Amino acid sequence: xxIALLQNNSTVGDLDGNARKIAxxxxxxxRQNAALCVTSELSLLGYPPRDLLLNKGFIExxxxxxxxxxxxxxxxxxxxxxxxxxxxxxxxxxxxNCAALLRDGEIQGVFHKTLLPTYDVFDxxxxxxxxDAPGWFELDGRRIxxxxxxxxxxxxxxxxxxxxxxxxxxxxxxxRVHCIVNLSASPFHLEKHGFRLRMxxxxxxxxxxxxxxxxxxxxxxxxxxxxxxxxxxxxGGQTATAAAFTEDLxxxxxxxxxVGSAPRRADRLAVTVGPxxxxxxxxxMAAPTGDGSREEEIWNALVLGVRDYLHKIGFSKALLGLSGxxxxxxxxxxxxxxLGPENVLAVLLPxxxxxxxxIDDAVSLAANLGVKHLTLPIxxxxxxxxxxxxxxxxxxxxxxxxxxIQARIRGNLLMALSNKYRAMLLTTGNKSELAVGYCTMYGxxxxxxxxxxxxxxxxxxxxxxWLNARRGPVxxxxxxxxxxxxxxxxxxxxxxxxxxxxxxxxxxxxxxxxHRSSEEIIxxxxxxxxxxxxxxxxxxxxxxxxxAAPGLKxxxxxxxxxxxxxxxxxxxx
Numbered sequence: 001x002x003i004a005l006l007q008n009n010s011t012v013g014d015l016d017g018n019a020r021k022i023a024x025x026x027x028x029x030x031r032q033n034a035a036l037c038v039t040s041e042l043s044l045l046g047y048p049p050r051d052l053l054l055n056k057g058f059i060e061x062x063x064x065x066x067x068x069x070x071x072x073x074x075x076x077x078x079x080x081x082x083x084x085x086x087x088x089x090x091x092x093x094x095x096x097n098c099a100a101l102l103r104d105g106e107i108q109g110v111f112h113k114t115l116l117p118t119y120d121v122f123d124x125x126x127x128x129x130x131x132d133a134p135g136w137f138e139l140d141g142r143r144i145x146x147x148x149x150x151x152x153x154x155x156x157x158x159x160x161x162x163x164x165x166x167x168x169x170x171x172x173x174x175x176r177v178h179c180i181v182n183l184s185a186s187p188f189h190l191e192k193h194g195f196r197l198r199m200x201x202x203x204x205x206x207x208x209x210x211x212x213x214x215x216x217x218x219x220x221x222x223x224x225x226x227x228x229x230x231x232x233x234x235x236g237g238q239t240a241t242a243a244a245f246t247e248d249l250x251x252x253x254x255x256x257x258x259v260g261s262a263p264r265r266a267d268r269l270a271v272t273v274g275p276x277x278x279x280x281x282x283x284x285m286a287a288p289t290g291d292g293s294r295e296e297e298i299w300n301a302l303v304l305g306v307r308d309y310l311h312k313i314g315f316s317k318a319l320l321g322l323s324g325x326x327x328x329x330x331x332x333x334x335x336x337x338x339l340g341p342e343n344v345l346a347v348l349l350p351x352x353x354x355x356x357x358x359i360d361d362a363v364s365l366a367a368n369l370g371v372k373h374l375t376l377p378i379x380x381x382x383x384x385x386x387x388x389x390x391x392x393x394x395x396x397x398x399x400x401x402x403x404x405i406q407a408r409i410r411g412n413l414l415m416a417l418s419n420k421y422r423a424m425l426l427t428t429g430n431k432s433e434l435a436v437g438y439c440t441m442y443g444x445x446x447x448x449x450x451x452x453x454x455x456x457x458x459x460x461x462x463x464x465x466w467l468n469a470r471r472g473p474v475x476x477x478x479x480x481x482x483x484x485x486x487x488x489x490x491x492x493x494x495x496x497x498x499x500x501x502x503x504x505x506x507x508x509x510x511x512x513x514x515h516r517s518s519e520e521i522i523x524x525x526x527x528x529x530x531x532x533x534x535x536x537x538x539x540x541x542x543x544x545x546x547x548a549a550p551g552l553k554x555x556x557x558x559x560x561x562x563x564x565x566x567x568x569x570x571x572x573x
């Protein structure tokens with residue numbers, strides 16, 4: 001049997017547009033003689049639809065669109081389409097997460113998700129009722145078991161600690177299916193893909209079943225989906241893979257016996273899987289061939305995230321403040337790659353504390369990227385604020401207040417340009433700064449998208465070095481080598497207020513991603529004063545992070561929907 005993996009970039013709520021993508025991909029698969037097509041999880045709705053799922057009209061319309069899609073594809077191969085089905089039982093949550101089988105112009109089966117994730121960015125228990133067991137259908141004498149995303153993430157022999165009492169794949173294997181397909185919307189984070197491949201390979205080999213995995217690709221809000229749909233034979237060998245970070249179509253050929261002659265579990269038939277038979281993605285969007293490094297993954301994910309975030313909400317242009325520092329340099333490079341340099345404006349906002357080196361490096365970077373740049377000095381505005389506040393501030397020493405005023409002046413100017421030019425303002429702060437509150441509300445935090453808000457400072461440097469090694473000296477060398485500084489007072493450096501970034505990032509990883517206590521981290525050899533200081537800063541900055549622009553997620557724990565700490569709390573995390 002030839003199964004087509006339809007790796008589409010869906011847009012949340014665009015029912016008609018998502019249906020057209022599915023139809024186009026099914027027809028392309030039909031030309032390659034596919035017998036079955038499989039889409040990703042909630043492919044018709046777009047993932048994650050979040051509280052759109054509470055809108056009954058949205059759900060009802062999705063089924064109207066599904067039926068029309070079925071009629072449109074009446075002469076095409078069967079296709080599994082992900083969407084949400086109303087729970088007619090009257091018990092539990094109002095919906096099921098499901099996959100509908102369109103065949104011969106009709107809905108010929110509906111298969112439901114059994115395991116519902118409620119961790120990290122997932123909150124499916126808010127909307128969906130778990131189904132009691134996965135289902136299968138027969139096609140050309142083969143039993144095809146259907147699972148949806150989380151259903152494959154609970155193998156008792158793979159996980160040291162399981163989240164659920166049942167294993168849907170095990171249940172399907174016991175029903176003597178010949179193949180398992182999985183519709184997924186699995187968000188990207190660093191190192192996840194290798195882990196996912198190991199899990200799928202071991203699962204296929206354990207049950208001696210071929211496994212077809214279809215993952216969504218694209219950016220939706222803060223989440224990025226890497227695609228990389230794949231197939232495994234009954235020995236756990238990876239036999240086909242789709243492109244990373246771009247749309248793709250892969251058709252896989254699998255030889256199996258009939259249901260009537262289904263082998264015993266111990267003697268399952270091996271399968272042969274054909275090569276990747278081509279992509280339906282435009283040539284300009286073809287997946288890059290690169291080194292497979294962590295830095296390349298960060299770059300490709302953020303470029304895709306920026307492009308989709310802006311385009312899916314109706315923006316074609318972006319601007320950002322370009323300081324001459326490493327964070328704004330990397331953000332500008334990502335934006336230029338994602339949107340085209342002609343659609344990016346870099347704004348220099350020098351103060352009396354801005355060095356000549358910063359200005360020169362910012363101008364050089366803009367020229368290297370081919371982006372337009374604009375200079376708006378802020379010293380006169382600073383004097384105006386000093387005059388306006390002179391009486392109110394009488395008797396007070398200058399402190400961080402005046403530094404924050406500089407940042408807020410810049411934020412106001414950038415937002416004015418954003419409004420006037422109808423361009424999205426990109427913030428440039430990194431994860432290390434956001435974690436400890438080394439940022440100014442309504443100042444450098446102002447904007448509509450925080451591009452590198454989940455990239456620790458050490459990875460900002462690593463990715464920038466990678467970019468220069470791959471593209472030539474895009475980022476001026478001095479930006480990479482001079483000590484980082486906010487330049488809000490004379491001779492300022494970041495390390496006046498923070499530990500060295502390699503130490504800071506190591507502590508942050510343990511607190512934010514591993515949820516370790518101060519005592520545990522100190523026992524690892526970190527200086528107690530550094531640990532307690534950083535932990536205190538993380539806790540005290542929570543109110544700032546609640547007001548930050550959405551940030552693109554690239555680590556396993558990002559600030560945002562996957563980080564749910566209280567603001568008013570006395571426990572020192």
